[in-house]
Amino acid sequence: MQVFVEALVTAGRLLVSGSPEFWNVVATTFEVAVVSTAAGMLLGAPMGFVMGASRFRGRRLLITLANTGMAVPPVVIGLIVMMVLSRRGPLGFMGLLYSVDAMAIAQTLISTPIIAGLTAAAVASVPYKLRLQARSLGASRIDEALLALKEARLGVLAAVASGFGAVVRGVGAVMMVGGNIEGETRVLTTAIVQEARKGDFALALAFGFVLMLITFAMNGFLTWYQHSNERYGRA
Amino acid sequence: MLERMTVPAALQRVSLVLIAAAFLATIVGCGGATQDAAAPEAPAEAPAEVTEVVIASTTSTEDSGLFEVLLPAFTDANPEFRASVVAVGTGQALEIGRAKDADVVFVHSKADEEKFVAEGYGYERRDVMYNDFVIVGPESDPAGIAGGKDVAAALAAISQGGHTFVSRGDDSGTHKAELRLWKAAEIEPAGEWYKSIGQGMGDTLTMTSEVAGYTLTDRGTFLSMRDGLELAIAVEGDERLFNQYGVIVVTDASNADGAQAFFDWVVSAEAQAIIGEFGVDKFGEPLFVPNAK
Numbered sequence: 001m002q003v004f005v006e007a008l009v010t011a012g013r014l015l016v017s018g019s020p021e022f023w024n025v026v027a028t029t030f031e032v033a034v035v036s037t038a039a040g041m042l043l044g045a046p047m048g049f050v051m052g053a054s055r056f057r058g059r060r061l062l063i064t065l066a067n068t069g070m071a072v073p074p075v076v077i078g079l080i081v082m083m084v085l086s087r088r089g090p091l092g093f094m095g096l097l098y099s100v101d102a103m104a105i106a107q108t109l110i111s112t113p114i115i116a117g118l119t120a121a122a123v124a125s126v127p128y129k130l131r132l133q134a135r136s137l138g139a140s141r142i143d144e145a146l147l148a149l150k151e152a153r154l155g156v157l158a159a160v161a162s163g164f165g166a167v168v169r170g171v172g173a174v175m176m177v178g179g180n181i182e183g184e185t186r187v188l189t190t191a192i193v194q195e196a197r198k199g200d201f202a203l204a205l206a207f208g209f210v211l212m213l214i215t216f217a218m219n220g221f222l223t224w225y226q227h228s229n230e231r232y233g234r235a
Numbered sequence: 236m237l238e239r240m241t242v243p244a245a246l247q248r249v250s251l252v253l254i255a256a257a258f259l260a261t262i263v264g265c266g267g268a269t270q271d272a273a274a275p276e277a278p279a280e281a282p283a284e285v286t287e288v289v290i291a292s293t294t295s296t297e298d299s300g301l302f303e304v305l306l307p308a309f310t311d312a313n314p315e316f317r318a319s320v321v322a323v324g325t326g327q328a329l330e331i332g333r334a335k336d337a338d339v340v341f342v343h344s345k346a347d348e349e350k351f352v353a354e355g356y357g358y359e360r361r362d363v364m365y366n367d368f369v370i371v372g373p374e375s376d377p378a379g380i381a382g383g384k385d386v387a388a389a390l391a392a393i394s395q396g397g398h399t400f401v402s403r404g405d406d407s408g409t410h411k412a413e414l415r416l417w418k419a420a421e422i423e424p425a426g427e428w429y430k431s432i433g434q435g436m437g438d439t440l441t442m443t444s445e446v447a448g449y450t451l452t453d454r455g456t457f458l459s460m461r462d463g464l465e466l467a468i469a470v471e472g473d474e475r476l477f478n479q480y481g482v483i484v485v486t487d488a489s490n491a492d493g494a495q496a497f498f499d500w501v502v503s504a505e506a507q508a509i510i511g512e513f514g515v516d517k518f519g520e521p522l523f524v525p526n527a528k
Contacts, residue, residue: 087445097445175434179442182404182431194433197323198406199330 048119069113122155
């Protein structure tokens with residue numbers, strides 16, 4: 001189809017000689033996605049680890065909450081964050097609405113349950129007998145925890161990749177709390193919606209291709225990291 | 236039964252059952268739908284078949300609420316047709332018209348509409364109504380332009396003072412009108428204070444209220460949203476703020492009869508009266524001025 005070819009050519013042209021506005025959009029996309037994935041990891045991985053590795057009262061409720069959190073539509077999270085950060089909301093005095101910070105906050109709330117839930121599942125599937133054996137051989141609680149984390153490495157990596165995927169493709173939340181302001185809070189997904197609304201479908205599709213390229217590159221990096229671990233016997 | 240099977244076999248069995256159920260649901264659903272469509276919509280003079288007329292229009296027109304009054308009136312006058320609106324930016328509305336995914340185009344960007352017809356995508360363009368744009372801003376009016384009648388002077392005050400101005404930035408009729416006004420005032424809108432957000436009128440007004448800035452809006456959308464906003468009209472009445480709407484029948488539209496019926500009806504005395512009344516009971520003033528010739 002004509003428009004797909006045109007879009008591919010436009011995508012190529014943008015990447016080679018794109019305008020500063022285009023690179024600003026790409027940079028903002030990256031910035032928001034990386035920050036919110038990293039924050040989601042810092043918050044979600046330890047939570048997920050504790051949920052998956054240990055037994056405590058309310059554990060199953062927490063896991064259910066994490067899984068439910070994964071299913072909340074991002075636009076709902078965006079709406080709630082927007083209402084909280086709005087001048088009429090409780091945190092309005094911080095003046096955070098329509099900024100990259102607000103976008104990162106909303107996206108972190110989206111990535112954290114995903115990373116926590118998937119990490120919990122990964123850690124929980126490490127054979128309990130292995131951990132028991134380590135303890136019987138003299139491992140301390142910390143050593144046992146680190147061992148469980150090491151064994152669950154693949155799953156944790158998948159959790160991070162999932163979290164990144166969820167935030168980089170977000171539209172609803174970032175549109176609501178970011179406002180798609182040119183030069184400030186415009187990311188690839190909101191730019192796609194905008195160009196489609198204007199009728200420039202080829203450009204919208206080109207942005208889509210660039211976005212997929214970024215996601216592919218990030219996943220490629222994560223997979224390479226895992227493979228290099230295996231190759232050097234670190235897996 | 237499932238417990239005695241191996242996991243893969245059980246999964247297979249469950250999937251088969253689910254697929255069969257989904258298949259059955261689809262058949263039943265489709266059967267139900269055709270039954271509904273065949274039944275008459277109203278007693279007595281119900282036509283055999285009601286066809287849909289797709290109108291590509293703009294978000295500002297839809298946000299004003301006019302279609303909620305106009306479209307049912309159209310069906311009352313022409314029971315064999317039912318109109319529905321796809322509300323997008325002017326640019327996309329015209330693009331939808333070019334692709335013939337709509338039967339009628341109803342936007343407010345005269346130059347683009349005339350080009351549309353000249354290029355053969357529409358048969359003819361006719362004036363339907365006009366409304367006006369206004370500049371709205373915070374009650375505190377930091378730029379000191381409230382009550383003014385000169386839009387160029389107001390824009391100059393806003394840009395020189397670096398007061399936040401939110402722009403539709405989406406190639407819509409409103410956006411193009413805004414750009415024309417900046418050009419007429421010989422100002423290049425750029426800088427920290429100028430926020431181009433690429434969204435519809437409703438979202439733009441919401442953000443303008445939130446950041447206590449200024450923006451250009453059509454009176455209709457502003458009036459319909461006024462209660463939820465912390466904005467007031469700052470500049471109005473300048474001739475350059477008038478906004479003309481036009482209707483065009485798309486050439487070779489899929490519902491050519493319905494499109495022509497809408498075209499003829501919306502410029503008729505009946506429709507023009509409805510347009511002239513719209514908004515009076517809710518806002519105390521009409522939102523549009525009918526001016527079909």
